[in-house]
Amino acid sequence: MPALSKVVQPVPETCSAELSAGEALQQLLATGADALLVEKQGTIVGLFGHREAVAAFDDGSRPVERYMRRPLPGRNVADSLESGADIMYREDTPLVLITEDEGPLFKKTSKTIGIVSALEVLAEIGKTTTDTASNKVFLGRRDLGLNVPVSPCQRACPIHQDIATYVDYVSQGRYLDSWLVIHETNPFPSMLGRLCNHPCETDCKRGWVQGPENAVSIKSLKRFATDYAWARRVKIDWQRAPENGKRVAIVGSGPAGMTAAQDLRLMGYTVDLYEREAKLGGLLSASIPHFRFDIDQLEWEMQMIVDMGVNVFLNKNVGKDIKLEQLFKEYDAVFLSVGMMTGRILPVPGSDLPEVISAMEFLRVRSYDIMPENFPRGGDVVVIGGGAVATDAAQTSIKSGARKVWMVSIEPADRLPAFGNELVEAREIGLTLHTGVIVNAIKADGAGHVSGVEFIRVDESKLEFDPESGKLLINTVQKLPGTEHVIPCRYAIFASGQIMDFAQDQGVPLTPRKLMEADTGGHTKLDKLFAGGDCVEGPSFIVNAIAWGHRTARSINEYLGAAIPRDAKPITVIETTDDHREADYYNREEPPILPADKRMDMTPVELPWNDEQAITAALRCFQCDTVHHVDESTCILCGACDDVCPEKALDVVVYGENRDTSSGGFVEICNTVLGEEFGGKAGKILVNYDRCTNCRICEDHCPVNCITFQRVRFRDDAMQMIPLTPVASRDRMPANAV
Numbered sequence: 001m002p003a004l005s006k007v008v009q010p011v012p013e014t015c016s017a018e019l020s021a022g023e024a025l026q027q028l029l030a031t032g033a034d035a036l037l038v039e040k041q042g043t044i045v046g047l048f049g050h051r052e053a054v055a056a057f058d059d060g061s062r063p064v065e066r067y068m069r070r071p072l073p074g075r076n077v078a079d080s081l082e083s084g085a086d087i088m089y090r091e092d093t094p095l096v097l098i099t100e101d102e103g104p105l106f107k108k109t110s111k112t113i114g115i116v117s118a119l120e121v122l123a124e125i126g127k128t129t130t131d132t133a134s135n136k137v138f139l140g141r142r143d144l145g146l147n148v149p150v151s152p153c154q155r156a157c158p159i160h161q162d163i164a165t166y167v168d169y170v171s172q173g174r175y176l177d178s179w180l181v182i183h184e185t186n187p188f189p190s191m192l193g194r195l196c197n198h199p200c201e202t203d204c205k206r207g208w209v210q211g212p213e214n215a216v217s218i219k220s221l222k223r224f225a226t227d228y229a230w231a232r233r234v235k236i237d238w239q240r241a242p243e244n245g246k247r248v249a250i251v252g253s254g255p256a257g258m259t260a261a262q263d264l265r266l267m268g269y270t271v272d273l274y275e276r277e278a279k280l281g282g283l284l285s286a287s288i289p290h291f292r293f294d295i296d297q298l299e300w301e302m303q304m305i306v307d308m309g310v311n312v313f314l315n316k317n318v319g320k321d322i323k324l325e326q327l328f329k330e331y332d333a334v335f336l337s338v339g340m341m342t343g344r345i346l347p348v349p350g351s352d353l354p355e356v357i358s359a360m361e362f363l364r365v366r367s368y369d370i371m372p373e374n375f376p377r378g379g380d381v382v383v384i385g386g387g388a389v390a391t392d393a394a395q396t397s398i399k400s401g402a403r404k405v406w407m408v409s410i411e412p413a414d415r416l417p418a419f420g421n422e423l424v425e426a427r428e429i430g431l432t433l434h435t436g437v438i439v440n441a442i443k444a445d446g447a448g449h450v451s452g453v454e455f456i457r458v459d460e461s462k463l464e465f466d467p468e469s470g471k472l473l474i475n476t477v478q479k480l481p482g483t484e485h486v487i488p489c490r491y492a493i494f495a496s497g498q499i500m501d502f503a504q505d506q507g508v509p510l511t512p513r514k515l516m517e518a519d520t521g522g523h524t525k526l527d528k529l530f531a532g533g534d535c536v537e538g539p540s541f542i543v544n545a546i547a548w549g550h551r552t553a554r555s556i557n558e559y560l561g562a563a564i565p566r567d568a569k570p571i572t573v574i575e576t577t578d579d580h581r582e583a584d585y586y587n588r589e590e591p592p593i594l595p596a597d598k599r600m601d602m603t604p605v606e607l608p609w610n611d612e613q614a615i616t617a618a619l620r621c622f623q624c625d626t627v628h629h630v631d632e633s634t635c636i637l638c639g640a641c642d643d644v645c646p647e648k649a650l651d652v653v654v655y656g657e658n659r660d661t662s663s664g665g666f667v668e669i670c671n672t673v674l675g676e677e678f679g680g681k682a683g684k685i686l687v688n689y690d691r692c693t694n695c696r697i698c699e700d701h702c703p704v705n706c707i708t709f710q711r712v713r714f715r716d717d718a719m720q721m722i723p724l725t726p727v728a729s730r731d732r733m734p735a736n737a738v
């Protein structure tokens with residue numbers, strides 16, 4: 001639907017606001033115009049037509065300003081013709097003033113730039129009336145500057161997922177749209193939908209209101225939308241830029257490398273992806289045990305990236321099989337995203353015995369569905385470490401047929417770094433915890449095989465933890481002599497850290513922690529060389545690796561000559577919305593998992609949600625990307641909105657009146673001076689969006705109906721991997737698809 005700008009006419013006859021209504025009527029009749037635009041100090045402030053003249057009939061001596069129609073928001077040149085027709089129909093007016101906004105939201109002023117008549121609009125759209133105003137999306141129409149109340153969840157998400165929108169789409173049953181929004185910044189929703197560390201949920205406004213355990217189930221809703229798309233085997237037809245003839249080598253196919261491959265391919269680069277494993281995916285496919293996610297969905301997501309024309313070279317160890325020097329010669333840029341896939345084994349006596357393995361190697365071998373050499377099916381296993389990798393190794397050992405599995409840590413049980421839910425799940429299938437001890441030695445039997453692990457107690461009262469990360473400060477560990485004891489076992493797994501093992505003779509700059517040295521954009525000190533992901537950051541999370549991929553792809557694009565304005569503003573999309581959020585206090589529900597006796601093999605344990613569960617969970621979202629829009633020319637500063645707001649999120653400030661202003665709001669949504677009939681009072685309305693729950697009670701109670709709401713979709717271009725909207729297609733649907 002074309003915009004109103006198509007039929008906008010230049011501003012016609014004008015008259016001064018100081019003119020009397022009678023004089024204005026005479027001018028109207030003399031010019032034969034349908035209406036006069038009313039001008040005050042060089043600005044068009046209203047419209048005086050025959051309807052207004054009739055209203056002024058009794059008293060033609062009062063100024064025209066008293067009767068004129070003021071331009072209202074929502075009559076912008078970017079509005080569709082259909083919504084223009086709708087305004088004319090609803091307000092029974094043959095003419096609409098067309099405005100253009102200037103300045104950021106809440107500070108904006110409207111400038112009248114022309115007029116549109118019903119005849120032209122209706123002729124253009126071929127209708128006489130419209131009964132529904134279409135929900136229009138205005139792409140990048142306004143610069144919202146720093147005043148945008150970006151949803152807390154989106155702010156907290158490392159890849160700035162547009163959570164409010166995709167959650168809303170689930171609540172509307174628009175599951176595929178939801179998945180497409182997720183895919184705008186996230187190439188691996190099947191993984192993040194199950195495994196994300198979800199900083200968004202930690203900072204969800206629902207959690208602020210209802211307690212942290214009741215945040216919106218953002219992660220699980222992502223999984224739900226992804227399951228829906230997967231069941232239909234939907235693919236995305238990416239709109240790629242034309243080939244630009246430049247070549248980039250990416251080393252390592254974890255989430256950082258795959259994301260960069262996708263972004264660079266979309267930008268038109270030739271991308272060659274080198275991977276030393278026999279499969280793509282990095283830790284996702286070669287370490288994280290398959291009972292925690294759906295490997296088929298991961299492969300579907302990776303295939304979508306490969307299908308964009310990424311050239312994949314498996315079993316290629318860069319630094320050994322191919323030297324970095326050679327890549328520098330052959331490519332315009334090189335991105336190292338080699339992760340930290342090698343596990344550390346503590347050098348205690350006996351650590352070189354054949355039944356001692358690192359958790360990383362154990363999980364890597366199991367990921368190929370192979371049983372590691374010497375693994376004792378029916379025998380006992382000790383896992384040394386208290387983190388998430390240790391839990392994965394312990395659960396995998398149980399599911400691989402070990403008789404008894406111990407997980408042993410220095411930290412006491414209530415300070416274990418492992419995720420709480422995974423620990424509970426592991427204990428339900430038989431894991432035994434042994435805490436407050438440190439490994440002393442691996443014991444061998446007479447034949448040189450592992451017979452047990454010796455530990456010594458630590459003084460738990462002396463242990464200290466980093467206040468920010470919660471990690472144990474290792475220099476506070478004090479052994480308690482005389483407390484040595486052995487746990488008998490036939491296999492010992494060290495989950496005691498990961499190492500960045502990229503060949504050191506390749507000249508890659510390293511930090512004192514032996515990580516690759518790069519800035520947050522992935523630039524290293526070497527020309528052509530970029531690095532990102534775990535190999536720079538240290539062991540981290542999938543979502544952070546994806547963010548590294550996006551950022552580094554942009555850095556490479558800029559390095560290779562693309563003009564990226566330094567002061568680029570985030571893209572915003574504004575939608576009008578009538579969607580009222582009920583502030584119902586349903587509690588959060590976790591997705592169900594298989595019962596413990598069905599969790600003894602590598603079958604994925606988390607069960608899917610049905611529609612009802614997903615929609616109920618989605619409806620708990622406040623839609624924090626929604627902002628008020630107050631019509632300043634109508635607001636009478638009565639304070640009703642302030643009085644009824646249940647969250648005390650809004651203050652109506654009237655100059656000279658002593659009103660309560662305790663909301664703490666700073667976002668100004670209205671600033672107005674009233675006419676004489678209201679005693680000329682002036683004031684403003686401030687909102688605290690950290691408190692506002694979008695309940696719309698203020699809208700319902702405004703006596704002059706001047707509050708409406710707009711959704712402000714915020715898209716961070718730096719995390720955006722699609723230059724254009726993706727199109728879901730079913731054309732590759734296999735025969736058995738739903």
Ligand SMILES: Cc1cc2nc3c(=O)[nH]c(=O)nc-3n(C[C@H](O)[C@H](O)[C@H](O)COP(=O)(O)OP(=O)(O)OC[C@H]3O[C@@H](n4cnc5c(N)ncnc54)[C@H](O)[C@@H]3O)c2cc1C
Pocket residue numbers: 195196197251252253254255256257274275276277280281282283284287288289316317318319337338339340341363388389392502503532533534535539540541542543545
């Ligand atoms: C057991 C385990 C469980 C985890 N669980 C979670 C979880 O639940 N949630 C979460 O968010 N995060 C989890 N993580 C962390 C997450 O997997 C990583 O943070 C993430 O995969 C890092 O991505 P990356 O792209 O930087 O590197 P990686 O995923 O490590 O990928 C690096 C790739 O580079 C390849 N490579 C290395 N050297 C070379 C070379 N010389 N030549 C060619 N290729 C090379 C490797 O084979 C590998 O494929 C887990 C990690 C582990 C180990």
Ligand code: SF4
Pocket residue numbers: 151152153154163164167203204205206207216218620621622623624625
């Ligand atoms: S309520 Fe919804 S939009 Fe607000 S922070 Fe939570 S998930 Fe995000």
Ligand code: SF4
Pocket residue numbers: 630634635636637638639640641642652701702703704705706707
């Ligand atoms: S209720 Fe309406 S008119 Fe009254 S102050 Fe609020 S926005 Fe203005």
Ligand code: SF4
Pocket residue numbers: 644645646647648649650687691692693694695696697698699
């Ligand atoms: S929508 Fe209005 S009434 Fe509801 S919390 Fe926000 S400001 Fe208060």
